[in-house]
Amino acid sequence: MYIALLFIMLTFSIMTDGLFMSSRNISNLLDSAGYIAVLAVGMTLVIVIRHIDLSVGFLAGFLGAIAAILLTQQGVPVYLTIPIILVLGIIIGMFNGLLIAQIGIPSFVATLAGMLIFRGALLQVTEKSGTIIVKDDHFNAIGNGFIPSIIEVNGLHLLSLIVGVIGILIYIYSEISTRKNKLKYQFDVVSKGIFTLKLVFVSAIIAYITWILAGYNGFSWTVVIMLLVVLVYHFLTTKTVIGRHIYAVGSNPEAAHLSGINVKKITYMVFGSMGMLAALSGILFTSRLQSATTTAGTLFELDAIAAAYVGGVSSAGGVGKVTGAIIGAIVMASLSNGMNLLGVGISYQYIIRGGVLAAAVIFDVMTRRKKA
Secondary structure (H helix, E strand, O other), X not given: OHHHHHHHHHHHHHHOOOOOOOHHHHHHHHHHHHHHHHHHHHHHHHHHOOOOOOOHHHHHHHHHHHHHHHHHXXXXXXXXXXXXXXXXXXXXXXHHHHHHHHHOOOHHHHHHHHHHHHHHXXXXXXXXXXEEEOOOHHHHHHHHOEOOXXXXXXXXXXXXXXXXXXXXXXXXXXXHHHHHHHHHOOOOOOOHHHHHHHHHHHHHHHHHHHHHHHOOOOOEHHHHHHHHHHHHHHHHHXXXXXXXXXHHHHHOHHHHHHOOOOHHHHHHHHHHHHHXXXXXXXXXXXXXXXEEEOOOOOOHHHHHHHHHHHOOOOOOOOOOOHHHHHHHHHHHHHHHHHHHHHOOOHHHHHHHHHHHHHHHHHHHHHHHHHHO
16 A cells, blocks of 8 residues: 555656645645544444444534534633543444444444434534634644744754654554564564565655655644554554454454453444544544534545555454554545546546545455465
């Protein structure tokens, strides 16, 4: 997917005479992908445990509207509004987990009902004005602001450069640590040459994007939040017992149960996490628009599912990385952004994006057949 992302960026850059890779466009692209990327991280874990969540789109829109109401009509300060919305997301997500794990309702049906409920709830809370304008500068900065530059070096934001370097170091350390652990337990790994090439290739992409953003306004708060979500969830899924249990449940729920893993507990946790990330997505989207609208959340869930599959999650469960979900979200956002710059009609955009999603799933199925 890293190669695919680079190919897409180079292609659109050539076709738009460099406009696609301009600092302003890359910054806007990443900001527009932020709220979907956050959802895609949660959706990846949901799909890993062999479930689906169709309610997250309108849940994000509804909770974003509740945040706007708390800020504008109830006078709740932003430092209280955000935790309240996140906790509401967790509670709603765990309720979905209750329906699925405890009562036994299929996740498709349970979350489809939730999608309809939250669609109606969103219309209900926005029916008077249709749009709730948010004028809180601190809240709106989440979706539109940038980290301070501290000082500029040759027109480049120093703090953004430092963040980029830290990101590269964390990536290299994580990859080397993962490779050492695999070798320790005699798992198959790629050759040293391929591994080194991957490190250099991905680090170069991060460095180039950092350089581009540092030449504009630097990293936005949306991108910083997105990166923090990835770091936290990457650590949870790769370095903790809970992460191992999630993948064990996804690989074989019956075997996981027999080995002593509480499958219901894992289901609660994953859906609670999905609800929290839906709330965060709603906050990012509302702050970016500086308002809550009746159409907020439309098709968010499908975009998140597409990003997760394009990022490498397996439809059979048990396989998928949160880092892949972020790359998948950026790939899909890059396709939309590039086609918009080229003036491609919306009908063709849907067809092309659908084709990319189908290709990703076909690749997953064919890969599993070869391994079998």
